[in-house]
Amino acid sequence: MPPTTGPRPSSIIRSRGLLPRAQGLFMNVTRPQNLPPSLPPEQTAAPQGNAPVQGHLAPEPVLETEQVTGLPQDRFEESPEVAGQWAAQAAGAGQPLGARPMELSQMEPAPSLTGAKGWAQQTPVLRQTDATNCGATAAAMLVRANGGGQGQTDAQLVQSLESRYSDSKGTTPDQMGQMLAGQGFEVTRGASQFDRDALNAALDSGKKAVALVDSNRIQPGASGDTSAGSAHWVEIDGKNAQGQYRINDPASGSSYDVDLQHLTQAMNSGWDSFNGGGMLIVSPQGGDAGALAAANANHSATLGDSSGIGSKNNSFGSRESGS
Numbered sequence: 353m354p355p356t357t358g359p360r361p362s363s364i365i366r367s368r369g370l371l372p373r374a375q376g377l378f379m380n381v382t383r384p385q386n387l388p389p390s391l392p393p394e395q396t397a398a399p400q401g402n403a404p405v406q407g408h409l410a411p412e413p414v415l416e417t418e419q420v421t422g423l424p425q426d427r428f429e430e431s432p433e434v435a436g437q438w439a440a441q442a443a444g445a446g447q448p449l450g451a452r453p454m455e456l457s458q459m460e461p462a463p464s465l466t467g468a469k470g471w472a473q474q475t476p477v478l479r480q481t482d483a484t485n486c487g488a489t490a491a492a493m494l495v496r497a498n499g500g501g502q503g504q505t506d507a508q509l510v511q512s513l514e515s516r517y518s519d520s521k522g523t524t525p526d527q528m529g530q531m532l533a534g535q536g537f538e539v540t541r542g543a544s545q546f547d548r549d550a551l552n553a554a555l556d557s558g559k560k561a562v563a564l565v566d567s568n569r570i571q572p573g574a575s576g577d578t579s580a581g582s583a584h585w586v587e588i589d590g591k592n593a594q595g596q597y598r599i600n601d602p603a604s605g606s607s608y609d610v611d612l613q614h615l616t617q618a619m620n621s622g623w624d625s626f627n628g629g630g631m632l633i634v635s636p637q638g639g640d641a642g643a644l645a646a647a648n649a650n651h652s653a654t655l656g657d658s659s660g661i662g663s664k665n666n667s668f669g670s671r672e673s674g675s
Contacts, residue, residue, distance in 0.1 A: 470558040470636045472499030475589045478506050479605025487523025487585040487660045488514035489602035490562050491531045494587065497560070498636045500535060522659030523585060525564060525628070529652035532562075532634060533644035541633040542651030544623075546616040552591065554633040561588040563631040564660050569618040571601060572610060580625035585660035588615075588631070628656025 475497040480489040492510045495501045501509040517523070517531035529539055540559065541550055551561060568581030587600040589607070596609035610618070622629025632652060638644050 471497045471560075473497060475560070475587065475600060476506075477600045477605055477607050478510065478602060480602040481507050481510055484520060484522040484659070485510055485514045485518070486602040487518055487528050487562075488531065490585040490587045490600070491528065491535065493589075493600055493602075494532070494537060494560060494562075494634060494636075495535050498535075498537075518659075522583070524657050524659050525630075525632070525652040525655035526649060526657065528562060528585070528632065528660070529648035530645050532632070533638070533641050533648045536636075536638035536641065536644070538635045538638045538644055539632045539648040539651045540635050542630065542654040543633075544630040544654045544656070546619040546631065548612060548616075550633065551588070551597075551631065555588075555591050559633050559635050560590075561631050561633050562586070563588055563615075563619055564622060564629050564655050564658070565615075565618040566621045566625050566629070567603065569614075569621055570599065570610070571604065571608065572614060580621075583622060583626045583628055583658040583660045622658070623656075626658045628658030630655040 473496070475493050478489050478493050478496070480486045488510050491513055492501065492506065495509060495513075496506075504512065513531055513535075514523075517534065518527045523531070525542075532539060541547075541554070543550060554561060563586055564583055565586055566581045567584035568579060570584065570586060584603065586602065589598045589600050591597055592609055594609075596611050597615050598607060598609055599615075600607050619629050619631065632648075632655070
């Protein structure tokens with residue numbers, strides 16, 4: 353038979369894009385007879401063509417390199433708008449985000465007293481040993497709070513202060529200033545009337561105070577006596593969470609709390625009763641006794657010159673002097 357003059361079939365297929373130019377493609381899809389299966393036993397390669405062998409799974413298509421090599425990425429991002437909506441809802445419901453606030457019953461109570469800074473220990477409450485040494489006893493409380501008076505009993509400490517700085521009539525404001533200076537205490541302020549702001553600031557900063565008050569009006573409910581009493585020294589040790597002032601009273605040897613109005617009346621009424629009264633702010637950070645005595649005198653003079661003694665309404669009533 354003479355040779356065909358028309359185009360060959362392979363040329364037609366190639367010209368139409370149906371047959372790849374690389375002949376090696378047929379080797380990749382034609383399985384040699386003696387080649388062991390490369391797939392798991394439960395699968396086998398499909399014969400040439402697209403139809404899988406009956407009873408076996410067709411091989412999965414090979415993914416592109418860019419698809420199989422890349423690691424999965426978490427694309428989640430919190431929307432600021434959504435977060436703001438949740439925060440607004442939580443706030444409206446009374447439950448802010450984060451830890452739930454503590455109930456009032458779970459909170460720790462506020463400290464009962466302020467003014468403990470700078471002192472060696474809590475102020476002990478001492479009782480005066482005679483009818484007129486309330487001033488020496490009030491000063492002795494501060495000495496003990498500052499860690500002083502070592503080797504002495506309370507009574508010996510009070511007696512030592514009384515014999516050195518005061519007399520049998522009691523302790524005047526000037527004598528109180530000298531007594532405090534001799535123990536290294538500085539009087540930073542003297543006031544002839546109750547000064548709430550000055551006292552509160554002093555207690556908050558770690559200072560204490562001694563006050564010359566009316567003995568019949570300082571202790572609440574002592575006897576109901578509203579008549580004029582005697583000049584009497586007490587120590588103001590701090591302020592509690594309710595705003596009341598802690599009074600250490602030498603006459604009874606006890607501590608009690610009084611409110612603002614009560615302390616104001618007890619301190620200011622002395623000018624009508626015995627021509628004196630007020631308070632001295634005391635700091636434990638002192639210096640030279642001589643220099644302190646001169647400085648303290650400038651403040652103590654504002655309280656007058658009445659001698660502080662005991663209280664008529666307590667155990668020294670039958671032995672009260674200077675009434």
